[in-house]
Amino acid sequence: MSKFPYIRQDFAASLVVFLVALPLCVGVAVASGVPAELGLVTGIVGGLVTGMLRGSSLQVSGPAAGLTVLVYEAVREFGLPLLGVIVLATGVLQITMGVLRLGRWFRAISISVVEGMLAGIGLVLIAGQLYPALATKAPDSGPGKIAGLPGAFLDALGDGEALASLAVGAGTIAVLVLWKHTPAKVRTVPGPLAAVGLATLAAFLLGLPVATVEVRGLLGSVQPPPLSAFGELASAGLIGTVVAFTLIASAESLFSAAAVDRLHDGPRTEYDRELVAQGAGNALCGVLGALPMTAVIVRSAANVQAGARTKASRVLHGGWLLLFAALLPGVLSWIPIPALAGILVHSGAKLIPVRALAVLWREHRGEALVLVVTAVSIVAVSMFEGVLIGLALSIVKTAWEASHLKLEIVDKGSGPIDAHLSGNATFLRLPKILDSLEALPQDRPIRVDLSGLHHLDHACRTALESWAQRHSAAGTEPVRVTAG
Numbered sequence: 508m509s510k511f512p513y514i515r516q517d518f519a520a521s522l523v524v525f526l527v528a529l530p531l532c533v534g535v536a537v538a539s540g541v542p543a544e545l546g547l548v549t550g551i552v553g554g555l556v557t558g559m560l561r562g563s564s565l566q567v568s569g570p571a572a573g574l575t576v577l578v579y580e581a582v583r584e585f586g587l588p589l590l591g592v593i594v595l596a597t598g599v600l601q602i603t604m605g606v607l608r609l610g611r612w613f614r615a616i617s618i619s620v621v622e623g624m625l626a627g628i629g630l631v632l633i634a635g636q637l638y639p640a641l642a643t644k645a646p647d648s649g650p651g652k653i654a655g656l657p658g659a660f661l662d663a664l665g666d667g668e669a670l671a672s673l674a675v676g677a678g679t680i681a682v683l684v685l686w687k688h689t690p691a692k693v694r695t696v697p698g699p700l701a702a703v704g705l706a707t708l709a710a711f712l713l714g715l716p717v718a719t720v721e722v723r724g725l726l727g728s729v730q731p732p733p734l735s736a737f738g739e740l741a742s743a744g745l746i747g748t749v750v751a752f753t754l755i756a757s758a759e760s761l762f763s764a765a766a767v768d769r770l771h772d773g774p775r776t777e778y779d780r781e782l783v784a785q786g787a788g789n790a791l792c793g794v795l796g797a798l799p800m801t802a803v804i805v806r807s808a809a810n811v812q813a814g815a816r817t818k819a820s821r822v823l824h825g826g827w828l829l830l831f832a833a834l835l836p837g838v839l840s841w842i843p844i845p846a847l848a849g850i851l852v853h854s855g856a857k858l859i860p861v862r863a864l865a866v867l868w869r870e871h872r873g874e875a876l877v878l879v880v881t882a883v884s885i886v887a888v889s890m891f892e893g894v895l896i897g898l899a900l901s902i903v904k905t906a907w908e909a910s911h912l913k914l915e916i917v918d919k920g921s922g923p924i925d926a927h928l929s930g931n932a933t934f935l936r937l938p939k940i941l942d943s944l945e946a947l948p949q950d951r952p953i954r955v956d957l958s959g960l961h962h963l964d965h966a967c968r969t970a971l972e973s974w975a976q977r978h979s980a981a982g983t984e985p986v987r988v989t990a991g
Contacts, residue, residue, distance in 0.1 A: 526700045576890055597752040706845075
């Protein structure tokens with residue numbers, strides 16, 4: 508026992524995490540447009556492989572709701588055989604970034620961009636999953652999903668199957684929302700499992716006409732990508748998708764690690780090692796043709812709250828998933844699709860930081876704008892472009908704030924005019940500087956004091972010299988510039 512001093516706590520926590528992960532693994536797979544078993548494969552790899560590696564000791568990896576939209580688009584555009592190639596390339600890229608010690612740089616990404624990314628994913632996820640809850644097919648584009656919802660709800664009113672499906676989905680969401688208010692003994696069963704279990708029981712007992720999960724069997728679903736598929740890595744579209752997978756999976760994992768570190772007092776996350784661990788898991792998932800993985804905050808928080816002390820709990824959870832997939836795969840065929848849609852609608856809603864946005868709007872409106880623009884761009888265009896737009900806007904905002912400049916003019920009515928510049932003189936503030944200087948009288952001597960500047964870029968220096976020459980050419984005393 509001395510080798511595993513916390514085995515009792517870790518064993519109990521692993522069962523809780525398994526019960527939380529099971530419906531989420533299946534739900535994410537179905538929503539991504541791939542066989543349900545592939546979600547379990549990713550969960551198994553997240554536990555048994557990534558769980559064994561160093562990085563973050565208590566966070567749990569598996570298929571994430573945050574990548575659902577991206578995976579669905581990739582499968583629709585490139586086909587299921589190429590998903591393995593994309594995920595394998597993502598894993599290799601993550602390992603490379605970890606070895607090059609780039610993991611810590613993800614902490615430099617603006618939190619508003621990350622929260623905007625998650626909010627955009629949440630909005631598309633909610634809009635997309637309301638369609639299977641209504642027993643109908645979702646449009647392909649983000650704007651199309653949102654625009655088509657009123658019509659889909661109206662069509663459902665006269666359709667018995669759609670109404671039954673909607674009732675199951677709504678009931679699942681209601682259980683998830685109300686579960687935290689149930690007695691403590693009842694809450695020993697995780698909310699997602701209870702919601703899916705009750706929905707499955709209701710659909711069976713009432714004989715509801717709802718679609719259920721299609722089961723292919725574990726070995727039938729695992730399809731390693733053919734060698735011929737790797738030639739597609741030369742296409743720009745596929746490379747862009749790999750980069751999007753890598754950036755989003757890595758950012759989500761490392762931000763999850765930071766959040767999990769705040770939940771416990773154990774060892775802190777080693778970001779570069781965690782990136783290598785995520786990469787190793789994704790590389791294996793790619794070889795098996797499964798879904799990509801990230802660290803998942805829902806499972807990780809459940810792990811910490813259940814009393815886990817070491818990484819043994821997450822490794823054991825992968826073992827329970829493997830036993831379930833091997834021995835009880837037929838159970839999946841009883842699960843109603845609208846129940847899984849309800850779980851993902853609830854997960855999507857939790858990705859939208861309503862309270863954080865309200866606080867940001869009061870205190871940092873620029874950051875709130877970055878968050879909203881990132882989210883809207885993801886819905887309107889696509890995941891990758893939306894994140895790039897958010898990053899670009901964040902950089903522009905930071906540059907604008909960093910270029911804060913104050914120009915103070917002291918004119919005593921006679922004698923020379925003093926102009927004091929302080930702050931950061933960059934090209935972004937150049938029009939304002941020149942407008943103020945060119946408005947000064949041409950017939951008076953001028954002294955420009957640059958001693959208060961922290962930074963003077965080349966564009967501003969050149970513009971100041973040109974203005975000084977023009978002003979001095981008018982026949983007045985030459986402009987005197989002092990740098991302190």
